[in-house]
Amino acid sequence: MLEKIIEQKLGIAVKSAGGRCLKFITPTLDGVPDRLVLMPQGRIAFVEVKQKGQKPRPLQVLRMKQLTNLGFRCFVLDDIEQIPEIVKTLGGDAK
Known part of the structure; x- marks a missing residue:
C-alpha cells in the first residue's frame, strides 16, 4: 500500500476520534516524522509513515x-492495521 494512502487513512481515523493529523514540515531540520497528531486532552504524537515493510532511515530514527x-510519543506506521492501536494509545477510539 502506498504511503500516501496510509497517511490519508490515519488522518481519517484521527479526525473521527476528535483530533487533528497535520503534515509536519520543518525546512531547517531533516528527518522529522511525517505527521503531527494532536488529540483531545492535549495528547501529542509524531508519526513516521512508511510503505508496508519499509523502515525509517537512520536520520529519521535519530530524530524520533x-x-x-523530550517526552513525546513517536510511532512508525507502515500498515493501516496499526492505526486503531495508535489512535487508542493517544486516547481516541478509532472508528
Whole structure:
C-alpha cells in the first residue's frame, strides 16, 4: 500500500476520534516524522509513515529518538492495521 494512502487513512481515523493529523514540515531540520497528531486532552504524537515493510532511515530514527527523549510519543506506521492501536494509545477510539 502506498504511503500516501496510509497517511490519508490515519488522518481519517484521527479526525473521527476528535483530533487533528497535520503534515509536519520543518525546512531547517531533516528527518522529522511525517505527521503531527494532536488529540483531545492535549495528547501529542509524531508519526513516521512508511510503505508496508519499509523502515525509517537512520536520520529519521535519530530524530524520533530525540523527540522521545523530550517526552513525546513517536510511532512508525507502515500498515493501516496499526492505526486503531495508535489512535487508542493517544486516547481516541478509532472508528
